[in-house]
Amino acid sequence: MAGSGESSRAGHVGITTALKFRIERRKRQFRAIRKRRELTPVADRTGQIGPKAILAFLTIRNEKPRLPYFLDYYRALGVDHFLFVDNGSSDGGAEYLADQPDVSLWHTDAWYRESRFGTDWLNWLKFRYGHGHWTLTLDPDEFLVYPYCDTRPLPALCGWLDQSDIRTFGTLLLDLYPRGPLSAETYREGDDPFAQAPWFDAANYMISKNHKYGNLWIQGGPRARAYFENAPHQAPSLNKIPLVKWNRKFAYVSSTHMLLPRGLNRVYDEAGGEKATGCLLHAKFLDTLADKAAEEVERRQHFARGREYDAYYLKDEGTEGLWTPWSKRFEGWQSLETLGLMSKGNWA
Amino acid sequence: MSVGFVMMAHAALDRAAQVALHLADQGCPVVIHVDKRADAADFFDLVRRVSGQPRIHLAPRIACDWGQWSLVEASRSASAYLLAHAPDVRHVYLISGACLPIRPVSELVAHLDANPDTDYIESVTIEDVTWTKGGLSEERFTLTFPFAWKRQRRMFDLWVQAQRRLGFRRKTPDGIAPHMGSQWWCLTRKTLQGILGDEKAPHYDKFFSRVWIPDESYYATLVRRHARQIESRSLTLAKFDFQGKPHLFYDDHLGLLQSSPAFFARKIWPGARKLYGAFLGTQQPKARRRVAQSEIDRTFAAAVARRTTGRPGLNNAGRFPSASFEGPLTAAPYAVFHGFDDIYRDFPDWVTSNLGARTQGHLFSPESADFADGTDHSAGGLTAATRLRDYNPEAFLANIIWSAHEAYPAFLFAARDNQKITGFLARDPNASIAVISGAWAMPLLRSGKPVQALRRQAARLQQREVRMMELLRERRTRARVRIWSLADVLNAPAEPLRAVLEDHSVPGAAALTIMPSLHDMDALAAFLTELRNIGMDPHTAGPVVLPQEPLDRRNAQELG
Numbered sequence: 001m002a003g004s005g006e007s008s009r010a011g012h013v014g015i016t017t018a019l020k021f022r023i024e025r026r027k028r029q030f031r032a033i034r035k036r037r038e039l040t041p042v043a044d045r046t047g048q049i050g051p052k053a054i055l056a057f058l059t060i061r062n063e064k065p066r067l068p069y070f071l072d073y074y075r076a077l078g079v080d081h082f083l084f085v086d087n088g089s090s091d092g093g094a095e096y097l098a099d100q101p102d103v104s105l106w107h108t109d110a111w112y113r114e115s116r117f118g119t120d121w122l123n124w125l126k127f128r129y130g131h132g133h134w135t136l137t138l139d140p141d142e143f144l145v146y147p148y149c150d151t152r153p154l155p156a157l158c159g160w161l162d163q164s165d166i167r168t169f170g171t172l173l174l175d176l177y178p179r180g181p182l183s184a185e186t187y188r189e190g191d192d193p194f195a196q197a198p199w200f201d202a203a204n205y206m207i208s209k210n211h212k213y214g215n216l217w218i219q220g221g222p223r224a225r226a227y228f229e230n231a232p233h234q235a236p237s238l239n240k241i242p243l244v245k246w247n248r249k250f251a252y253v254s255s256t257h258m259l260l261p262r263g264l265n266r267v268y269d270e271a272g273g274e275k276a277t278g279c280l281l282h283a284k285f286l287d288t289l290a291d292k293a294a295e296e297v298e299r300r301q302h303f304a305r306g307r308e309y310d311a312y313y314l315k316d317e318g319t320e321g322l323w324t325p326w327s328k329r330f331e332g333w334q335s336l337e338t339l340g341l342m343s344k345g346n347w348a
Numbered sequence: 349m350s351v352g353f354v355m356m357a358h359a360a361l362d363r364a365a366q367v368a369l370h371l372a373d374q375g376c377p378v379v380i381h382v383d384k385r386a387d388a389a390d391f392f393d394l395v396r397r398v399s400g401q402p403r404i405h406l407a408p409r410i411a412c413d414w415g416q417w418s419l420v421e422a423s424r425s426a427s428a429y430l431l432a433h434a435p436d437v438r439h440v441y442l443i444s445g446a447c448l449p450i451r452p453v454s455e456l457v458a459h460l461d462a463n464p465d466t467d468y469i470e471s472v473t474i475e476d477v478t479w480t481k482g483g484l485s486e487e488r489f490t491l492t493f494p495f496a497w498k499r500q501r502r503m504f505d506l507w508v509q510a511q512r513r514l515g516f517r518r519k520t521p522d523g524i525a526p527h528m529g530s531q532w533w534c535l536t537r538k539t540l541q542g543i544l545g546d547e548k549a550p551h552y553d554k555f556f557s558r559v560w561i562p563d564e565s566y567y568a569t570l571v572r573r574h575a576r577q578i579e580s581r582s583l584t585l586a587k588f589d590f591q592g593k594p595h596l597f598y599d600d601h602l603g604l605l606q607s608s609p610a611f612f613a614r615k616i617w618p619g620a621r622k623l624y625g626a627f628l629g630t631q632q633p634k635a636r637r638r639v640a641q642s643e644i645d646r647t648f649a650a651a652v653a654r655r656t657t658g659r660p661g662l663n664n665a666g667r668f669p670s671a672s673f674e675g676p677l678t679a680a681p682y683a684v685f686h687g688f689d690d691i692y693r694d695f696p697d698w699v700t701s702n703l704g705a706r707t708q709g710h711l712f713s714p715e716s717a718d719f720a721d722g723t724d725h726s727a728g729g730l731t732a733a734t735r736l737r738d739y740n741p742e743a744f745l746a747n748i749i750w751s752a753h754e755a756y757p758a759f760l761f762a763a764r765d766n767q768k769i770t771g772f773l774a775r776d777p778n779a780s781i782a783v784i785s786g787a788w789a790m791p792l793l794r795s796g797k798p799v800q801a802l803r804r805q806a807a808r809l810q811q812r813e814v815r816m817m818e819l820l821r822e823r824r825t826r827a828r829v830r831i832w833s834l835a836d837v838l839n840a841p842a843e844p845l846r847a848v849l850e851d852h853s854v855p856g857a858a859a860l861t862i863m864p865s866l867h868d869m870d871a872l873a874a875f876l877t878e879l880r881n882i883g884m885d886p887h888t889a890g891p892v893v894l895p896q897e898p899l900d901r902r903n904a905q906e907l908g
Contacts, residue, residue, distance in 0.1 A: 148598065151599045163593060164589075170665040170666055205664070207743060216665060221729070225730075225733070230733075232736050232739035267666060271656075271670070271673065272657055272667070272669050276666060277664065340659060342665070346651050348650070
């Protein structure tokens, strides 16, 4: 019972356009390869990586409190090895990571901004170690959920994607927030962040298509309504493609919002059907955000996002914070699927 | 023992060994064929595991290619081996290494003992097969396929096209009519011996060795020559997705598998510990009420519907219909009332009570989105902020309708509102749009300002209205549209309301029982005349004339 594979190629384009994108992709790869010099290995356990290992790639800076829960979450989900770039942490996070048995760690003091917010460093590590593997590219405050994730770990998802000839898995970055001001509760190392920040917006997302790269551009959620109601075009992008069967010909263009070649961005159906997708639960809105915002405003490292941090820094949140009477409480993947924030697609 | 198994294994050999041992422990002989391409270390591990069990045999290994003759060769030789070495076997059941017995073997044995002469094999004539994908059904038999579909796709496609263009056709040998069906059969010794020992076997084998995916047709076709009694169904539960790829079963399918009437299921995800534990454990899971196959099919039919049709009105990371999509743009039907609240007093209340709707105000008002309860936020987390709304009004409306679960959604609209949404409304088959053209004049009239000062504004509003009506009258408009002019309403004020009730199929619609009172329109004719006199033609309002008698009395008469 054969069928044509789930084609994820973008529509036919002229040869000049195709060439232009190929040149752009090569440029990014060379950039990534060049940027490898900025990375010094601290703990290299990449020898442990087996042929079927699922890998996670991250850049961190002063995020120690988040690390224990993060690692446990993804270990339980089925990540076999973590590859971290430490961008000059001074809170002991690097030492903590270096001691973990399934972590490889690199250090850099180079500028985050110059590395396009870590994309170049991680592109290099994926080029070197990710080829042929299912790879997750994440921030330490992003937690992947997908249909059936409570009974089917990542190897099940990746196996199904392989069988279906699908190379990329799309997600919505779903901001979760507490009820009340961020400072009301203190996040302690190892805590489940969503015990503290379980609320989300169910249906205020706006989508348009990025015709250049063929990806969807999703905005909205609590950040758009609370911080960008007068400048919606600046509201952060919520479309992410964090899970990719990596090939060294691939490159992320900006964060994990889009990739080259462009066919990898076709994680959605345009004829009315639903492709299987997940959510990246975003545990950004904790009391730690205030310090982070202050630090980032000071450093001015998040270039485009500088404005965003200004907004968090300056905005008075009021007594309810981001919460509204319409906010929904996170209770598992099922309700996210019912609400339409993710899709089971063809996975039954 | 009445049943023996032939197992085709190529991956997850540890699971294959586990299942084989389970079957052998129940007293059934098992012949395992391991693909020659399988990992060598995994193979030796399997050998080590099963070597202590005398009922398990290993067939000579053949390198198998998906969709190729090698698979049939392998199952043929393994079947022959089983028949020769287990003389008391009456039924041979072909399974794969990814199959799992989902009912006790004793139940299977009892079932086969009760039907000793029946062959269980799906065998359908090619005209009746509905599940072939990729457009190849009859052509599987009439073309040749020297290239591996999985590894040499481009050559495969080119070769098929070339043969089509040249009109190449192979002849089907005499004595057989091509049938197809699931590979996983359970045949009687007699039938299987007939197939394997057929005097014309070399002839047929030569034919089938060039058929595409012969494992789905070889036995299904030849069984028709030898069987006495065929039950054309597989005893193995196997589901396929919209592309013809097998669905996998996971731990969360336990309940579903327990209620299936089938004896085996495939494919099982090798990591499904709970399933393997439950069905291969010493303690069989409690039998559940067996349901009809159709009930299980429904779960998987839903997956196909989701992947191909999706939930109407949903936009997310996995569904974003293109601009040329012709289906509904929103999740459910809804009503738009253009200009009505400028004519009828307390119109939202009338809609709410007569249509059972949840009536929002002017959602696209330039001041702020006027939600039903007058709050700043609405279901889903939307806010009344206009910039955010106008940044993507289509998403805004789709979100409103998506979140409106309890009641029929309705909202007010007018020429003074942001018009960016009108194209979307016109294209959406869920929209039911009732328009009173010229209603823009009413708020101007009520403002009490001199006509001279209102002229520009009047012209602009009318222009917007004209543009919208052009959209609504376009041929590709899929919304349901009703249009009255202001003059129509003055002549018969109850008419639009009656039509609205009728359109929304409210029982007893013809008898309009509650008539909202009208805004004061006595000065309207004079106002429009004055506009005309200073050079602006309020044509969308229609020919409004001075009423002969006060409107209120006429209402009373009309309602009778």
